[in-house]
Amino acid sequence: MIRVLIVLLLTSFGLYTGAVMAGEWHVGASLVCSQCHAEHGSAGGEPIPGGPYSTLLLKGSINELCLSCHDGSDPTAPDVLAPVSMYAQAVPSESAAGHFLSAGTMNLGGHTLGITSAVPLNSAGRSLALDCGNCHDYHGNTNYRNLRYDPTGGSDSIDIAAGVDVFWNAAPSNPPTPAGSAAAYARVNIGYKSGWVQWCGSCHDQIARNSPSILPAHFNLHPSEVSIGQGSAHASVNHWLAGSGEGFTGSPFTGEGISRVPFLQPQATDFATSQQVQSTNMVFCGSCHAAHGTTNTMNLRWPYVDGGANYLSGCQQCHHK
Ligand code: HEC
Ligand code: HEC
Ligand code: HEC
Ligand code: HEC
Ligand code: HEC
Ligand code: HEC
Numbered sequence: 001m002i003r004v005l006i007v008l009l010l011t012s013f014g015l016y017t018g019a020v021m022a023g024e025w026h027v028g029a030s031l032v033c034s035q036c037h038a039e040h041g042s043a044g045g046e047p048i049p050g051g052p053y054s055t056l057l058l059k060g061s062i063n064e065l066c067l068s069c070h071d072g073s074d075p076t077a078p079d080v081l082a083p084v085s086m087y088a089q090a091v092p093s094e095s096a097a098g099h100f101l102s103a104g105t106m107n108l109g110g111h112t113l114g115i116t117s118a119v120p121l122n123s124a125g126r127s128l129a130l131d132c133g134n135c136h137d138y139h140g141n142t143n144y145r146n147l148r149y150d151p152t153g154g155s156d157s158i159d160i161a162a163g164v165d166v167f168w169n170a171a172p173s174n175p176p177t178p179a180g181s182a183a184a185y186a187r188v189n190i191g192y193k194s195g196w197v198q199w200c201g202s203c204h205d206q207i208a209r210n211s212p213s214i215l216p217a218h219f220n221l222h223p224s225e226v227s228i229g230q231g232s233a234h235a236s237v238n239h240w241l242a243g244s245g246e247g248f249t250g251s252p253f254t255g256e257g258i259s260r261v262p263f264l265q266p267q268a269t270d271f272a273t274s275q276q277v278q279s280t281n282m283v284f285c286g287s288c289h290a291a292h293g294t295t296n297t298m299n300l301r302w303p304y305v306d307g308g309a310n311y312l313s314g315c316q317q318c319h320h321k
Contacts, residue, residue, distance in 0.1 A: 024162070024172040024184075027140025036065055036138070062131040062138070063103035063113050076176035078185040080292055086178075090186040092259045097145075098290030098299065103131075110293015121206040121221075126152070135291075151202045158199050165195040167271040191274025192264050192286060197224045200285045207285075222288070225264065228318055229279025237279050239320035247316030255309035258302050261287045261317055288314060 024030075038056045059065040072079040072086070079086050082099040101107040103114035116129040128134065137146045143159060144166045150156040160166060168189050173180025183189060201207055207221055229237045243260055244250060251257030264282040268274035289299040297305040302314040 024174070025140075025146075025176070026138065027146060030174065031140050035069075061103070061114070062133045066132040066138075067103065075178035076181050078181050082293075082295075086182045087186045089182065090188050092187060094187050094290075094294075095185045096187045096190045096290075097292040098294045100292050107293060108297050109295055110290070110299045119203050121204040123205050126203070147199065151199070154202075156202055158195065158202065160195040160199055165193050167191040167193070167268060167274040169271045187262070190262075191268060191271050192262060192284065193266060193268040193274060194264060196264070196284050196286055200291075222283070224284045225282050227266075227280050227282045228263075235318050236320035239316075240281070240318055241277060241279065243277060246320055247313045251313070253309065256313055258310060258313045258317075261301055261314050263287055283318065 026035075036058055038058055057065055059068055067081055069077040070079060071081040072084065075086070078095060080095070080097065080099055082101055084095070084099050087093045087095055098110065100110055100113055106112055106115060111130055113131060114129050116127055119126045119128065132138070135148055135151055137143075137148055140146050141149065142161060143149065144162045147158075147160055149158055151158075162168065168184065168191070170180070170183040170189055172184040197207075207224070228235045228240050239245065239247075246253065247257065249257045249259055260277075262284075264284045265274045265276060265278075266280060266282060267276070267278075288301060288304075290301060291299075293299045294301060296303045300314075302310050302312075304311050304314065
């Protein structure tokens, strides 16, 4: 009976069906049940302190479970909990998604985990206590980073596939290694092409994609998926192409300047082409916000809300004034 159940479960996770799985970890053959579930309310023969938990999870909540490896204690698991040191070798020394504060702590610099909050810019007035499972499919799927096809739990089917919408230079290592993970998840290892506005916009649906310079653009926050050289007077194409001076690292103003912000490259076909700086590059959510969080208010990549010498750096890269 137990064996039949296990076969049924494995089948439903695509292990025996030969389904194509593009996520790189916690998917298909790398979805190791015992990393997250206990078999009989015990782990390695030892009783679980405080357990057994619902669906026989090893921890009392999804956040706690995932963060038990992703908090920096496992050098092969990408660290998503501040402070993060595993990307120290890269510039900027951060991952693509950035970092959280621990679950249950209010986070001004990123998505707050585990505290019920209103979803800003959501037309349905939804509230939720965010956990990793709202955004990532813990049993894996075909999306980049196992991102949910439908983060709102409705009926969307949003594909963000590696090799199609996102590109990397170094693939995650299998089996995982500390050096392999530090290289694979670093921000500099990722190039973006498409899909993000729709994905972030599933929860934040009041942010319109917005054509440039057409009302109500000014009233729906900054336009996204608009190219820097699309012809309107607002963006500074030559400054963006040059990649030096105000806003960029090495700026003539003391204390000012950050690495070039991420952008969409609609013509990308591989990692190298995703890095090409040209006038067709587009601004998107990830140009200004990191998905998990940063040390600046509102997950921003520079301290626009907090102030200081760098407060306009990102804006200046595209709008040299
Ligand atoms: C990376 C962690 C992780 C791994 C690995 C994992 N699971 Fe899960 N599983 C979860 C989480 C999280 C839940 C949801 C728990 C909840 O909602 O309380 C879950 C829920 C379940 C459920 C309940 C139904 C559902 O889908 O919500 C079953 C059954 C299950 N897992 C079986 C498995 C099997 C079989 C494997 C190995 C092939 C596996 N899991 C591997 C994290 C994992
Ligand atoms: C037992 C430790 C462990 C647990 C528990 C764990 N992870 Fe992981 N996770 C890893 C490791 C190690 C990697 C890196 C694999 C690699 O790159 O080779 C990883 C990679 C990932 C990735 C990147 C996958 C990709 O395709 O690029 C995501 C997303 C992720 N984990 C989310 C989660 C979530 C969500 C949970 C909780 C449901 C969770 N992890 C629980 C160890 C763990
Ligand atoms: C599953 C739904 C969901 C998805 C998907 C989602 N968010 Fe959020 N977001 C929330 C919730 C809930 C809050 C409010 C709680 C908080 O402040 O963290 C929030 C808050 C924010 C905030 C304000 C942060 C702050 O400190 O108050 C920003 C900025 C943001 N999200 C950007 C994004 C971006 C960019 C993406 C895509 C990478 C995204 N969100 C995807 C649910 C979501
Ligand atoms: C609001 C949505 C959201 C939530 C909540 C969320 N993630 Fe992510 N995560 C993302 C997105 C989007 C990416 C890809 C960002 C990119 O590549 O630009 C990502 C990337 C990752 C990565 C790759 C490493 C990195 O930093 O880029 C890991 C590992 C990961 N998430 C684990 C987790 C874990 C563990 C949790 C819960 C503690 C969690 N995520 C909660 C949206 C989310
Ligand atoms: C990655 C490039 C990029 C960054 C970073 C950026 N912008 Fe923009 N911005 C654009 C593009 C492209 C447009 C649309 C083209 C246009 O309207 O000429 C635009 C348009 C605008 C507009 C006009 C909106 C409209 O509806 O016409 C304003 C105002 C603006 N940006 C302000 C800012 C501010 C303030 C910042 C910093 C917080 C910023 N931008 C950061 C690229 C960027
Ligand atoms: C050019 C930079 C830029 C881009 C592009 C951008 N944002 Fe923002 N966003 C900001 C700034 C700056 C703030 C904080 C100040 C403000 O509210 O105007 C903000 C605030 C937010 C908030 C919090 C609003 C609130 O009222 O709490 C959310 C949610 C958000 N952005 C999501 C997104 C999503 C989703 C996208 C992509 C569709 C996106 N942003 C694109 C710069 C940007």
